[in-house]
Every structure is written in structure tokens, then in C-alpha cells.
Amino acid sequence: MNTFHWKVPLGGLSGQDNPMLHEAAQLLREGELVAFPTETVYGLGADAANPAAVEAIFAAKGRPSDNPLIVHIADRSQLTALCRNVPPLAERLMDAFWPGPLTFVLPVRPEAVSGRVTAGLDTVAVRMPDHPAALALIRQSGRYIAAPSANRSGRPSPTRAEHVLEDLDGRICGIVDAGPTGLGLESTVIQLEGDVLHVLRPGGITAEQLQAVCGEKIHVVVSEGPAPAADAPSAMREASDEQVNRVEGQAVISTPDLEAPRSPGMKYTHYAPAGQMILVTGERPQQVLAKLQQLVNEAKQQGHRTAVLAFADEVPLLTADVVLGCGADGQLEPLAAQLYHALRFFDEAGATFIAARGCRRTGIGHALLNRMEKAAGHRIEQV
Numbered sequence: 001m002n003t004f005h006w007k008v009p010l011g012g013l014s015g016q017d018n019p020m021l022h023e024a025a026q027l028l029r030e031g032e033l034v035a036f037p038t039e040t041v042y043g044l045g046a047d048a049a050n051p052a053a054v055e056a057i058f059a060a061k062g063r064p065s066d067n068p069l070i071v072h073i074a075d076r077s078q079l080t081a082l083c084r085n086v087p088p089l090a091e092r093l094m095d096a097f098w099p100g101p102l103t104f105v106l107p108v109r110p111e112a113v114s115g116r117v118t119a120g121l122d123t124v125a126v127r128m129p130d131h132p133a134a135l136a137l138i139r140q141s142g143r144y145i146a147a148p149s150a151n152r153s154g155r156p157s158p159t160r161a162e163h164v165l166e167d168l169d170g171r172i173c174g175i176v177d178a179g180p181t182g183l184g185l186e187s188t189v190i191q192l193e194g195d196v197l198h199v200l201r202p203g204g205i206t207a208e209q210l211q212a213v214c215g216e217k218i219h220v221v222v223s224e225g226p227a228p229a230a231d232a233p234s235a236m237r238e239a240s241d242e243q244v245n246r247v248e249g250q251a252v253i254s255t256p257d258l259e260a261p262r263s264p265g266m267k268y269t270h271y272a273p274a275g276q277m278i279l280v281t282g283e284r285p286q287q288v289l290a291k292l293q294q295l296v297n298e299a300k301q302q303g304h305r306t307a308v309l310a311f312a313d314e315v316p317l318l319t320a321d322v323v324l325g326c327g328a329d330g331q332l333e334p335l336a337a338q339l340y341h342a343l344r345f346f347d348e349a350g351a352t353f354i355a356a357r358g359c360r361r362t363g364i365g366h367a368l369l370n371r372m373e374k375a376a377g378h379r380i381e382q383v
């Protein structure tokens with residue numbers, strides 16, 4: 001299959017009459033797969049009501065079939081036919097954060113989408129992306145668009161059209177390319193249960209922002225996904241066992257304590273670069289840097305091609321085959337925007353050992369650490 005590549009100038013999207021988006025929307029209606037930019041990462045879109053189209057998403061990505069998809073809408077009026085009930089608090093959060101990187105898990109009307117979208121759950125995840133190309137494409141398609149991140153399963157999510165093509169060229173019908181995405185990390189996934197708002201996946205909207213809108217009667221609880229359960233599919237267990245075996249020295253395996261996988265996707269191996277990655281966290285920058293350098297030196301002695309990811313101003317202080325710096329302690333947004341690109345870059349550079357610096361667990365730092373811990377297969381050194 002030849003993958004169409006529509007380069008859409010961001011500034012030229014004010015009208016609804018972009019012929020490239022018309023073509024892409026028409027192909028979506030015909031059941032084809034079209035990747036498109038959002039403000040978080042590129043998504044791999046398909047008509048959510050077309051079972052064959054949704055099936056094709058799982059095939060193209062190599063995605064486990066029990067991992068449900070997020071449905072993307074362009075208009076709040078689309079919710080009525082998609083969800084049985086939208087609680088008033090959800091409406092308030094939509095007022096505050098839509099369009100934007102916030103995904104709601106709501107009771108589904110099963111007739112509205114293919115059963116593969118919800119993976120048999122009685123809920124559906126919904127979001128309205130804050131990107132002019134995404135909104136125009138969804139609107140013109142006139143459909144609900146199911147869209148996971150447009151990467152091969154297990155790889156870092158794509159924040160540039162090149163990343164999508166690296167993983168899916170020839171496997172999908174087309175890609176709408178509007179340049180790099182802004183935020184760089186996926187949306188926050190939430191589910192309301194009584195007076196508790198569960199954050200199933202930390203993301204672009206922080207727990208602090210949610211709490212501010214919810215008020216003090218609602219408890220915002222960040223319940224990140226669990227480690228693979230004993231009864232997990234074997235492919236998944238193997239992936240994670242392999243990671244555990246690679247743990248050396250004093251590295252700690254963190255196993256978030258959650259009773260059940262509320263958000264099925266959180267249990268899978270994610271964002272993994274090809275090289276072995278370790279995350280170094282700590283309060284004192286000098287100790288963190290010393291540990292990063294020590295780990296790199298040891299890996300170098302063992303014959304590894306080494307890489308380090310740190311803050312921009314720390315780059316001159318570190319030595320490795322590849323050193324990347326982004327953002328700063330008090331400014332994590334650039335690191336969030338570049339994290340997945342950096343992980344893919346390390347792969348391209350042939351790095352077999354990657355030491356990455358952790359950050360504070362505040363604001364976007366929560367989502368950043370969540371992704372970095374997963375990329376590192378939960379190999380974490382605390383200093």
C-alpha cells in the first residue's frame with residue numbers, strides 16, 4: 001500500500017475547504033486508516049462505527065485486542081448518541097478543558113461504535129482534540145473517529161509525521177502532516193466514580209488543574225496502571241520478565257499498587273526505546289548528574305553505545321556517545337514536547353544504554369515521569 005502524505009500548512013486551515021482534508025475525510029468514511037496530528041501526539045484514525053476499519057487499526061499497530069481506543073469528536077453534540085449519560089461534573093470539566101488533552105471514560109451506547117473500540121467494556125473513552133487539522137478532519141468525516149497513538153505497539157508515541165511513517169509507512173492509507181505536535185505527551189484519561197475522580201493515565205491536564213475545577217467535595221486520585229498481572233497474556237509477561245532480568249545493581253523496580261487494571265492500556269509495555277534505559281531520580285542535581293555519569297561510564301566499559309537525556313543546561317557537564325538536553329527543572333514543557341523524539345533519536349543513533357534524568361513530580365512532571373518510568377521498564381535509581 002502507498003501511504004498518502006498530505007502536508008497541511010497549519011495557518012491554512014481556517015476554512016473548511018482544504019482539498020487535502022476533504023480527501024482524507026472521504027477515505028475515513030470509506031473505512032480507510034488515516035493518521036492525523038493532535039495537540040498531544042499523532043493519532044491513527046478510523047471510523048469508530050466500522051468494525052473492519054477498527055480491526056485494521058489493531059492490525060496496523062500490532063495492538064493487543066483487549067486495549068480499547070479513544071473516540072475523537074469535534075463537537076459536543078456528538079456526545080448524545082455516543083454516551084448514555086454525561087454527569088454534570090464531566091460537563092464542567094469539558095467546559096474547562098475541551099478542546100484539549102483530557103479524555104473522559106463514560107457509559108457507552110453500544111450501538112454507536114464497534115465493540116472492538118471499547119474492547120467489550122460498557123464504557124467508551126472520548127476526547128475533543130485541540131488541533132485545527134484534527135477538528136476539521138473529524139468534522140468533515142461526519143463520523144466518530146477512533147484513534148490510538150499512531151505508533152507500532154510498544155514504540156514511543158509519534159510527535160512528528162516522520163515518526164508515524166517510520167512505524168506505519170505502507171501499512172496505512174495516509175497521513176495528514178501538520179508538523180510537530182505541541183504538548184508531546186498523551187491526554188489525561190479520567191473516570192468519575194461517586195465522589196472520586198480517577199486519573200487513569202496522567203497527561204496534559206494535571207491533577208491540580210482537575211482538582212481546581214472539581215472543588216473540594218471531589219477527590220482527584222491518580223491511580224496509574226498496575227504492573228502486569230500473573231494472568232496477563234503471555235506475550236506481555238515475557239516482555240516484562242525480560243525487562244526485570246535486565247535490572248542490575250541497586251536498580252529498583254517500581255510496581256504501582258493498583259488492584260485492577262482500570263485502564264487496560266496501562267498494563268502494557270510502552271514507549272520503549274530499543275536500548276536499555278534507566279531513570280535516575282533525586283532531589284540534588286549534582287548527585288543525579290554524578291549517578292548518570294557513573295552509569296554511563298560503567299555501561300561504556302561493558303561495550304555499550306551510551307546516551308544521556310538531561311536538562312539543557314546540564315549537557316556540558318555530561319559525557320556519553322550521545323547527550324541530549326531539553327527543558328529545565330522549572331520548565332518541563334520542552335522536555336515533554338521532545339521526550340518521544342529523543343527516545344526515537346537514541347534508537348537511530350544506535351544507543352544500547354540510555355541514562356535519563358527524572359524530574360519533579362509536579363504539573364506535567366507527573367505525566368513525564370509516568371512515561372519515562374515505562375520507557376525504562378521501571379528500572380529506576382534513586383539518589
Ligand code: TXA
Nearest residue numbers: 040043068069123124125148149186187263264265266
Ligand atoms: O492524546 C491521546 O490520548 C492520543 C491522541 C491520538 O488522542 N491517543 C492515545 O490513545 O494516546 P492510546 O490508544 O494510545 O491510549 C488510550 C488509553 C489506553 O491506555 C486505553 O487503555 C485507555 O485510553 N482507554 C480507552 N478506552 C478506555 C475505557 N473504556 N476505559 C478505560 N480506559 C480506556
Ligand code: MG
Nearest residue numbers: 148149150157
Ligand atoms: Mg498509545
